[in-house]
Amino acid sequence: MFEFLEVDQSEHKEQVYYQEIIKEIPENQHLTLSDLIIISPNKKILSCLSKKILDKYSLIPLFSVLANARPNLPRHLLNDFRGGIQGKKQIVLYIAMTNPFDNHILNIIRSITDYTVVSIPVKKIDADIFLKNEYNKIVYPQSLPKIENNGNIFFKAFKENIFYIMFFIIILLGLIAIKYFIHI
Helix, strand or coil: CEECCCECCCCCCCCCECCCEECCCCHHHCECHHHHHHHCCCHHHHHHCCHHHHHHHCEEEEEEEECCCCCCCCHHHHCCCCCCCCCCCCEEEEEEECCCCCHHHHHHHHHHHCCEEEEEEECHHHHHHHHHHCHHHHHCCCCCCCCCCCCCHHHHHHHHCHHHHHHHHHHHHHHHHHHHHHHC
């Protein structure tokens, strides 16, 4: 899949390093936007990281499972990222990244969580759309709608509930009229 860093053994005094060559990842090994929505990343894991970090590295923590369990991944990825990972760690953390070979970020996540980390490739466009549209729905599912500052809140509530207010006034006037006619 990719060539490792090799040292040139020629007679030169300087050591020349070959660059790491990473071939393109096939289309069927990427998570799509619909895959991300169906997987619905864990709220606790998502809320641990700030949105700025997630945006900066195009990183989406998906879920964690026991090392011998089968992950809840789409069918087109199951053969490539199946469970049964052997190692000292008992928990496997699955994340989606635009650059799944970024060892710097993976090592930071491993050191923070002390889990085995499996990174699954996702296209930058899909990650950006997901983080822009779906992140708040998952992390803050019952957040209150924004109140517009361009009007009086009381007037806005009155305008939206005018039918109920008028109904209450008519019932109240009817009760007053009945009480008045009973005393006559």
